[in-house]
Amino acid sequence: MKIAVLPGDGIGPEVTREALRVLDALSLPGLTLFEGDVGGVAYRRHGHPLPDETLAMARQADAVLFGAVGDPSCDTLEAHLRPEQAVLGLRKDLDLFANLRPAKAFEGLEDLSALRPEIAGAIDLVIVRELTGDVYFGEKARGQTEDGRREGWDRMAYAEDEVRRIAHTAFRAAGTRRGKVTSVDKANVLETSRLWREVVEEVAAEYPDISLEHMYVDNAAMQLVRDPGAFDVVLTGNLFGDILSDQASMCVGSIGLLASASLGERQTEYGTFGLYEPIHGSAPDIAGKGIANPMATILSAAMMLRHSFGREDDAARIERAVAAALADGLRGGDLGGSDNCEAIGTAVCQRL
Numbered sequence: 001m002k003i004a005v006l007p008g009d010g011i012g013p014e015v016t017r018e019a020l021r022v023l024d025a026l027s028l029p030g031l032t033l034f035e036g037d038v039g040g041v042a043y044r045r046h047g048h049p050l051p052d053e054t055l056a057m058a059r060q061a062d063a064v065l066f067g068a069v070g071d072p073s074c075d076t077l078e079a080h081l082r083p084e085q086a087v088l089g090l091r092k093d094l095d096l097f098a099n100l101r102p103a104k105a106f107e108g109l110e111d112l113s114a115l116r117p118e119i120a121g122a123i124d125l126v127i128v129r130e131l132t133g134d135v136y137f138g139e140k141a142r143g144q145t146e147d148g149r150r151e152g153w154d155r156m157a158y159a160e161d162e163v164r165r166i167a168h169t170a171f172r173a174a175g176t177r178r179g180k181v182t183s184v185d186k187a188n189v190l191e192t193s194r195l196w197r198e199v200v201e202e203v204a205a206e207y208p209d210i211s212l213e214h215m216y217v218d219n220a221a222m223q224l225v226r227d228p229g230a231f232d233v234v235l236t237g238n239l240f241g242d243i244l245s246d247q248a249s250m251c252v253g254s255i256g257l258l259a260s261a262s263l264g265e266r267q268t269e270y271g272t273f274g275l276y277e278p279i280h281g282s283a284p285d286i287a288g289k290g291i292a293n294p295m296a297t298i299l300s301a302a303m304m305l306r307h308s309f310g311r312e313d314d315a316a317r318i319e320r321a322v323a324a325a326l327a328d329g330l331r332g333g334d335l336g337g338s339d340n341c342e343a344i345g346t347a348v349c350q351r352l
């Protein structure tokens with residue numbers, strides 16, 4: 001079982017280190033780790049945010065554990081050299097079109113949600129976000145209007161097969177959960193969304209036991225804070241899924257808690273190849289202080305064991321240990337506490 005570990009920038013290396021300590025504490029047989037550079041750190045060392053050797057390492061691995069990329073000192077670089085290109089490039093190159101972002105209430109944490117406790121306590125949803133299309137990967141450019149004003153554009157598009165495969169992911173996920181898919185789009189304005197809706201309807205016909213509702217993204221943003229417990233599987237495109245998942249994290253309690261799995265169709269001898277990362281970024285404002293919450297990355301490692309290595313029991317062990325640490329009052333700065341990154345990692349290891 002080969003894992004490519006790509007810690008990246010800012011708090012990426014800090015949170016990844018704790019996830020690796022947790023994996024180490026499980027003493028899994030046959031685990032081999034390779035470490036590679038991505039992001040701003042890779043740009044400085046190799047002149048590119050996603051060096052060829054890192055990409056080759058990811059391709060040869062059975063799973064990728066990713067920290068975060070992003071560095072304010074790189075914000076003025078040409079677009080293709082920005083650290084963020086590393087994660088976008090990996091997702092595209094490895095065809096990881098299905099991004100699962102579960103958001104579930106933790107017992108004892110309801111008071112720390114941005115929502116009222118009785119509303120927050122009911123959260124149990126998963127955002128199924130399309131990850132390799134949409135406005136993220138459409139043609140983009142800068143230019144000038146005829147009368148000399150600067151202009152920038154990004155083409156938003158989905159082809160039917162891209163919508164179909166992510167819709168299947170969502171309906172299959174709903175089949176293992178509460179049987180409800182909410183497809184989120186902006187079909188009242190966008191042609192891309194009108195095609196999205198059409199194709200989702202076609203796929204839905206193959207899943208008669210799953211209920212489907214469509215919701216405009218602005219309404220979904222509102223419903224997500226009004227009554228998040230009403231959502232089961234949220235199926236949406238790349239851009240809307242990015243935004244709604246950060247929002248969902250604060251409904252649970254903090255962005256430092258939400259994990260993600262990015263999956264494609266490739267099977268290895270152990271499971272589905274995937275990339276696992278917290279939904280948060282490199283958090284430059286707290287980087288280097290050792291105070292980041294590593295739970296999102298630890299929970300991403302649990303998702304890796306589940307999806308890429310078929311080790312459901314070990315995945316559940318990690319998830320229970322994180323929940324137990326929170327129930328016992330462990331709190332990073334993101335949750336108003338003062339437990340540091342390493343202390344949280346240790347607390348999780350002790351509860352495995």
Ligand SMILES: NC(=O)c1ccc[n+]([C@@H]2O[C@H](COP(=O)([O-])OP(=O)(O)OC[C@H]3O[C@@H](n4cnc5c(N)ncnc54)[C@H](O)[C@@H]3O)[C@@H](O)[C@H]2O)c1
Nearest residue numbers: 068069070071255256279280281282283285286292293334
């Ligand atoms: N997948 C990724 O690698 C990824 C994801 C999001 C943002 N980014 C990049 O990260 C950089 C910073 O972006 P941003 O500030 O908009 O988002 P961010 O998620 O990095 O941080 C947002 C806020 O949340 C806090 N935060 C985030 N994770 C935390 C954690 N684990 N523990 C405690 N607090 C945490 C940060 O301190 C900050 O105040 C940018 O360069 C952005 O492009 C990368």
Ligand SMILES: CC(C)[C@H](C(=O)O)[C@@H](O)C(=O)O
Nearest residue numbers: 069084087088242279280281
């Ligand atoms: C860093 C950025 C490209 C990325 C995204 O927008 O997908 C991030 O925000 C995320 O949520 O993983």
Ligand SMILES: [Mg+2]
Nearest residue numbers: 242243246279
């Ligand atoms: Mg994001």
